[in-house]
Amino acid sequence: MSESATIEFEALVEVARNFGIEHLGVTDASVLDRARSELYRRKEAGLADTLGFTYRNPERSTDPERAYAGAKSVIAAAWPYYSPDTDPEPGVQMHIAKYARTEVYEELRSALRGVQKWIKKAGYKGVVFVDDNSIVDREVAWRAGLGWFGKNANILLPGAGSWFVLGCLVTTAEIKAPKRRIPDGCGTCVRCIEACPTGAIVADGVIDARRCLSWVLQKPGSIDPQFRVALGTRIYGCxxxxxxxxxxxxxxxxxxxxxxxxEWMPALRVLEMSDEELLKEFDALYIAERDPRWLRRNALVALGNAASSSDSRAHEVLERYASGADEILSEHALWALQRTKRNTA
Ligand code: B12
Ligand code: SF4
Ligand code: SF4
Structure with missing residues (x-):
C-alpha cells in the first residue's frame, strides 16, 4: 500500500478485535492543547505535587508528532480490568486496587502491538504507548470518542464505565474514521466527590495529587500524618x-x-520480605526509585490503622522498625504503635 492511501476504520476495528480490543477510536495527531494547558496550570497551582510522568515535559507528552515523527493519526484503545472485591483472610491484610492486580497494561500493550504489526504490513509506521510518559492517555481517548471525562477525572465508556486502562498507537497512517465525541454522562451525580476520603477531587475532573491516596501511596518519603488514617490498609492504588x-x-x-x-497481601509479610522478594512481587508496578521502603512504610501505616492492641506479633515487628536505623520507617512505626492503642480486638 502506498503512503498516500488510507486505512479503512472498519478494517482496523476488525483487526483490533482479533487481538482482543473491543473499544477503539481514532483521532488526528494534532497537539493536545487542553491537556497541555492543564498540565502547566496544575503544576503552577501545586496540584501536580512532585509528579513526574507526563508532567515532566508537557510539550512532549501532548504532541503526538514528538512521540512519533510523521504521525498522522492516533488509535486509542481501552482495555477492561474489573474484578470484584473479595473478603480478606484474617490478620492485617493490605488492599491492592483493581488495576494493579494483574498485568493489564501489558495485556493492552501486546494487543496494540498486534495492530501495529498489521499497520506495518500495510506500509505505515507507528509506536505503542500504554501508561507511558510520552503521551496523555485520557485526552487521547476522549478525542478519539472512547468516552467522557467523569467528575472523578476518569474516562467512562458509555454503557461500560471506567474500569478500563487506556493506551494508543501513534501512526503515520491516515485513517478514515468517524468523528465522535461522547457527551457528558455524569449529569447531576456527585457520588465520586462525596466518596473521596480526602477531598482530592477539587473541581469537576480535577484531582489534587497532593491529596489523592493513589499518589500518597506511591510518592517517596514520609507520609503526611493528615492522610495516614484515610489510607486504611491500602498498599497500592485507591x-x-x-x-x-x-x-x-x-x-x-x-x-x-x-x-x-x-488483591490482598498480609502487612506482616510485606514487612518481613527481603528487598528482592518485595520488588519481584510488585515487578510490573511503578515503585518510586524502585525502593521497597515505600511499600514497607505503607505496611507500617496499615498496621497502625488495623492491628489490634493485643496483636503481639504486630507489636514485635513495629517495635523492631521503631528502633531501626531508617529514620522514615522508624517514625512511621512509632506513629503506628501509638495508633494501635486505640484498636481493640
Ligand atoms: C499522573 C497520573 C496519575 C496521578 C495524577 C492523576 C491526574 N488526575 O492527573 C495519580 C497518581 C494521582 C493517579 C491516580 C490514578 N490513576 Co493515573 N495516571 C497518571 C498518568 C501517568 C498521567 C495523567 C495525566 O497526564 N494527567 C494530566 C491531567 C491534566 O489530566 P486529567 O487529570 O485527566 O485532566 C483532564 C480533565 O480534567 C479534562 N477536563 C478539562 N476540563 C474539564 C471539565 C470537566 C467538567 C471535566 C469532567 C473534565 C475536564 O481535561 C484534562 C486534560 O485532559 C496517566 C497515564 C498517561 N500516560 O496518561 C495515568 C492514568 C490517568 N491513571 C489511570 C488510573 C487507572 C488511575 C487510578 C484509578 C489508579 C488507582 N486505582 O489508584 C487513580 C485515579 C485517580 C483519579 N481519580 O484520577 C488511568 C485512567 C484510566 C481511565 N479510565 O481514565 C491512566 C490513563 C493510566 C492508563 N494508561 O490507563 N494517576
Ligand atoms: S459524577 Fe457520578 S457518574 Fe460521574 S464519575 Fe462521578 S460518580 Fe461517576
Ligand atoms: S483519593 Fe481515592 S477516591 Fe480520592 S481521587 Fe484519589 S483515587 Fe479517587
Whole structure:
C-alpha cells in the first residue's frame, strides 16, 4: 500500500478485535492543547505535587508528532480490568486496587502491538504507548470518542464505565474514521466527590495529587500524618471514587483473569520480605526509585490503622522498625504503635 492511501476504520476495528480490543477510536495527531494547558496550570497551582510522568515535559507528552515523527493519526484503545472485591483472610491484610492486580497494561500493550504489526504490513509506521510518559492517555481517548471525562477525572465508556486502562498507537497512517465525541454522562451525580476520603477531587475532573491516596501511596518519603488514617490498609492504588460511581455499579463485568490476581497481601509479610522478594512481587508496578521502603512504610501505616492492641506479633515487628536505623520507617512505626492503642480486638 502506498503512503498516500488510507486505512479503512472498519478494517482496523476488525483487526483490533482479533487481538482482543473491543473499544477503539481514532483521532488526528494534532497537539493536545487542553491537556497541555492543564498540565502547566496544575503544576503552577501545586496540584501536580512532585509528579513526574507526563508532567515532566508537557510539550512532549501532548504532541503526538514528538512521540512519533510523521504521525498522522492516533488509535486509542481501552482495555477492561474489573474484578470484584473479595473478603480478606484474617490478620492485617493490605488492599491492592483493581488495576494493579494483574498485568493489564501489558495485556493492552501486546494487543496494540498486534495492530501495529498489521499497520506495518500495510506500509505505515507507528509506536505503542500504554501508561507511558510520552503521551496523555485520557485526552487521547476522549478525542478519539472512547468516552467522557467523569467528575472523578476518569474516562467512562458509555454503557461500560471506567474500569478500563487506556493506551494508543501513534501512526503515520491516515485513517478514515468517524468523528465522535461522547457527551457528558455524569449529569447531576456527585457520588465520586462525596466518596473521596480526602477531598482530592477539587473541581469537576480535577484531582489534587497532593491529596489523592493513589499518589500518597506511591510518592517517596514520609507520609503526611493528615492522610495516614484515610489510607486504611491500602498498599497500592485507591478505588473509592470508582467504586462509588453508578455507571460502574451498573455495567461492570468481571474480566477473565489469565494470570493469578492478587488483591490482598498480609502487612506482616510485606514487612518481613527481603528487598528482592518485595520488588519481584510488585515487578510490573511503578515503585518510586524502585525502593521497597515505600511499600514497607505503607505496611507500617496499615498496621497502625488495623492491628489490634493485643496483636503481639504486630507489636514485635513495629517495635523492631521503631528502633531501626531508617529514620522514615522508624517514625512511621512509632506513629503506628501509638495508633494501635486505640484498636481493640
Ligand atoms: C499522573 C497520573 C496519575 C496521578 C495524577 C492523576 C491526574 N488526575 O492527573 C495519580 C497518581 C494521582 C493517579 C491516580 C490514578 N490513576 Co493515573 N495516571 C497518571 C498518568 C501517568 C498521567 C495523567 C495525566 O497526564 N494527567 C494530566 C491531567 C491534566 O489530566 P486529567 O487529570 O485527566 O485532566 C483532564 C480533565 O480534567 C479534562 N477536563 C478539562 N476540563 C474539564 C471539565 C470537566 C467538567 C471535566 C469532567 C473534565 C475536564 O481535561 C484534562 C486534560 O485532559 C496517566 C497515564 C498517561 N500516560 O496518561 C495515568 C492514568 C490517568 N491513571 C489511570 C488510573 C487507572 C488511575 C487510578 C484509578 C489508579 C488507582 N486505582 O489508584 C487513580 C485515579 C485517580 C483519579 N481519580 O484520577 C488511568 C485512567 C484510566 C481511565 N479510565 O481514565 C491512566 C490513563 C493510566 C492508563 N494508561 O490507563 N494517576
Ligand atoms: S483515587 Fe481515592 S483519593 Fe484519589 S481521587 Fe479517587 S477516591 Fe480520592
Ligand atoms: S460518580 Fe457520578 S459524577 Fe462521578 S464519575 Fe461517576 S457518574 Fe460521574
Amino acid at each position: 478505588d473509592d471514587c470508582q467504586d462509588a460511581c453508578p455507571p460502574n455499579t451498573r455495567f461492570a463485568v468481571p474480566v477473565q483473569i489469565k494470570v493469578p490476581s492478587r
